[in-house]
Amino acid sequence: MDKISIIIPCYNMEKLVGKCISSIKDQSYTNFEAIFVDDGSQDRTKEVIKENIKDDGRMRYVYKENGGLSSARNFGLELISGEYVCFIDSDDYIEKDYLMELYNNLIENDSDISVCYFNRVYENKIDLNKVEEGFYKLVKFPAAWNKMYKTSLFKDNDIMFPPGKWFEDLGTFPKLYMMSDKITIVKKVLYQYIQNPTSITHTFDERIYDAYDMVKTNEIFAEENGVYEKYFDELEYINIYHILIGTIYRSSFLEGFDANTVKDITKRVEDKYPNWHKNKGINELPFFFKIYLKALHYKQYKLIVFMLKTFNDKLTIS
Numbered sequence: 001m002d003k004i005s006i007i008i009p010c011y012n013m014e015k016l017v018g019k020c021i022s023s024i025k026d027q028s029y030t031n032f033e034a035i036f037v038d039d040g041s042q043d044r045t046k047e048v049i050k051e052n053i054k055d056d057g058r059m060r061y062v063y064k065e066n067g068g069l070s071s072a073r074n075f076g077l078e079l080i081s082g083e084y085v086c087f088i089d090s091d092d093y094i095e096k097d098y099l100m101e102l103y104n105n106l107i108e109n110d111s112d113i114s115v116c117y118f119n120r121v122y123e124n125k126i127d128l129n130k131v132e133e134g135f136y137k138l139v140k141f142p143a144a145w146n147k148m149y150k151t152s153l154f155k156d157n158d159i160m161f162p163p164g165k166w167f168e169d170l171g172t173f174p175k176l177y178m179m180s181d182k183i184t185i186v187k188k189v190l191y192q193y194i195q196n197p198t199s200i201t202h203t204f205d206e207r208i209y210d211a212y213d214m215v216k217t218n219e220i221f222a223e224e225n226g227v228y229e230k231y232f233d234e235l236e237y238i239n240i241y242h243i244l245i246g247t248i249y250r251s252s253f254l255e256g257f258d259a260n261t262v263k264d265i266t267k268r269v270e271d272k273y274p275n276w277h278k279n280k281g282i283n284e285l286p287f288f289f290k291i292y293l294k295a296l297h298y299k300q301y302k303l304i305v306f307m308l309k310t311f312n313d314k315l316t317i318s
Contacts, residue, residue, distance in 0.1 A: 001029070001030075001031040002031070002082070002083040002084060002103070003031050003032065003033065003081065003082040003083055003084075004029065004031065004032040004033075004082045004083075004084045004085070004086065004099055004103060004148070005032070005033050005035065005076075005080035005081065005082030005084070005085045005086075005151065006024060006032055006033065006034040006035065006085075006086055006087075006088060006099075007035055007037065007072075007073055007076030007077065007080065007085065007086075007087050007088075008020065008024075008034060008035065008036045008037065008076075008087075008088050008089075008090050009037050009039055009069055009072035009073055009076070009087075009089070009090065010036055010037060010038050010039065010041060010045050010049065010072075010090040011038075011039045011040065011041050011045070011066070011069075011072070011090075012041050012042060012043045012045060013041070013043075013045050013048075013090040013091055014041075014043045014044040014045050014047075014048045016090065016091040016194070017036075017045060017048055017049060017052075017090045017091070018048055018052055019093050020088060020089075020090050020091070020092060020093050021036075021049065021052045021053060021059070022052075022093070023093035023094045023095070023096075023098075024059070024088070024094065025056060025059075026096050027094075027096060027097075027098065027099045027100070028096050028097050028099070028100045029097075029099035029100040029103055030058075032058055032082070032099060033058055033059075033060070033080065033081065033082060034053075034058060034059040034060070035059075035060055035062060035076050035079055035080065036049050036053070036059065036060070036061045036062070036090070037062055037064060037072040037073075037075050037076045038061065038062065038063045038064070039064060039066050039067060039068070039069070039071065039072040040063075040064065040065050040066030040067070046061065046063065049061045062075070062076075062079065067163060067164075068163060068164060069161070069168060070160075070161035070162055070163040070164070070165070070168040071161075071163045071164075073087060073144065073161045073168075074160045074161055074163065077154055077160065080151065082151060083150070083151055084103065084106065084148055084149065084150060084151060085148070085149050085151045085154070086099070086102065086145070086147065086148045086149070087144040087145050087147075088145055089145055089193075091194050091196060092145065092191065092192055092193055092194050093192050093194075094190060094191055094192065095188075095189070095190045095191070095192070097188075097190065098116070098190040098191065099148075101116065101186045101188060101190055102114045102116060102147070102148035102186060102190070103148060105148075105184055105185075105186045106148060106150070106184075109182065109184040110182065111180075111182045111183060111184040112149065112150050112153055112176075112179075112180035112181055112182055112183065113147055113148070113149050113150075113153070113176065113177075113180055113182075113183040113184075114147065114148050114183070114184055114185070114186055115131050115138065115146060115147045115183065115184070115185050115186065116131070116146050116147075116185070116186040116188060116189070116190040116191060117129060117130050117131055117146075117186070117187060117188055117189040117190065117191075118131075118145075118146045118189060118190070118191035118192070118193050119189055119191070119192050119193060120193050120195055121192050121193060121194050121195060122195045123195075128189060129141070129193075130187070131146070131185055132185070133183070133184070133185055134284075135177060135234045135237070135281075136234075136237055136280075136281035136284045137284065138173075138177070138183065139173065139174060139177070139234070139237065139238060139241065139242075140241055142169045142170050142172070142173035142174065143169050143173075143193075144161070144169050144172065144173070145191060145193075146190070146191040146193075149176065153176050153179055153180065154176075156179075157175070157176075157179045157225075159172065159175050159176060159179070160172075162213070162214060162217055165210040165213055165214060166207045166208070166210040166211070167210055167211045167214045167242075168214070170211060170214040170215070170218075170238070170242055171213070171214035171215075171217045171218065174218040174234070174235075174238060175217075175218060175221045177234075178218075178221070178222060178225070178227050178230075178231050178234075179225070205254070206254075208247060208250040208251065208254075209247065211242055211243060211246060211247050212243070212247075212268065214242075215238055215239055215242060215243060218235060218238060219235055222235060233279060233280065233281070234281075236273045236276055236279050237279050237281035237282075239269045239272070239273055239276065240269070240273075240276055240279055240281065240282065240293070241281070241285075243265065243268065243269050244265070244266060244269055244276070244293065244296060245289060245292070245293075245317060246317050247265055248261075248262055248265050248266075248304065248308070249308060249312060249315060249317045250317070251265065252305070252308040252309065252312050253312065257305065257308075258305060259301035259302045259304075259305055260301075262296070262301040262304045262305060263299075263301050266296060266299075266301075276297075277293065277294075277297040288311070288315075292304065292307060295307070
């Protein structure tokens with residue numbers, strides 16, 4: 001059994017990290033190391049972690065000054081010794097066979113990355129999120145967690161999480177994808193994603209525009225590694241889903257959102273990808289987004305504003 005490294009970034013998680021730790025301790029796959037990276041917590045996170053892991057030599061606590069989620073994950077990547085690595089957010093938890101299922105999937109299919117289904121866990125409901133094969137499906141939710149990776153993907157390709165930015169997963173997973181030969185799916189719910197109303201997913205301020213930088217870093221990476229033309233359609237689709245849909249959607253919650261906002265964001269994509277409306281990935285989107293993108297292509301910016309103001313509280317954009 002190969003060694004699996006688990007990186008768990010923690011920041012002010014005294015109330016939730018205990019459940020995360022318990023779910024890791026209970027894993028059916030036992031050859032792992034779990035590194036809890038305390039990113040400068042100001043509550044009792046340190047005490048809670050140390051108390052809960054003191055009887056398990058596979059787990060260790062490390063502290064660093066606050067630098068954000070990417071910084072904590074990168075710190076953990078420098079410390080790991082496993083052939084495989086996965087990431088767990090400290091307010092989430094995993095099912096008993098999480099490591100076993102993802103590992104077996106990697107070995108049996110000779111994959112570089114394995115991915116599992118997950119639940120979005122709200123206070124009053126649980127939503128099942130299935131994951132499908134293929135870039136256009138996977139990149140819609142590029143989270144670092146609910147996946148296991150060959151550690152060599154990070155080490156050999158010098159891939160790190162972009163520090164100091166929101167949407168760091170968007171600036172990381174596409175790079176891993178481009179350097180992978182094979183990604184396969186475990187069709188089981190193994191990860192429980194706790195919905196926090198103060199998280200990035202539910203917060204809307206000017207940092208939503210960090211998505212521009214994350215998209216750009218993927219394009220630069222592709223150019224530097226000589227695969228830009230090979231993955232042109234995929235890189236174009238990232239702009240379609242995460243900028244034309246994601247950023248415009250998030251902008252609709254900000255004060256001053258209007259047709260000019262939509263026009264300006266659209267121009268950023270059109271300048272580099274003038275034929276974005278022909279991207280084959282659009283065919284895999286739900287009907288609402290196909291109509292939305294058609295209206296956007298025909299510069300019906302006021303219609304886009306109306307659509308989002310009418311439906312934005314009913315949409316789920318990763």
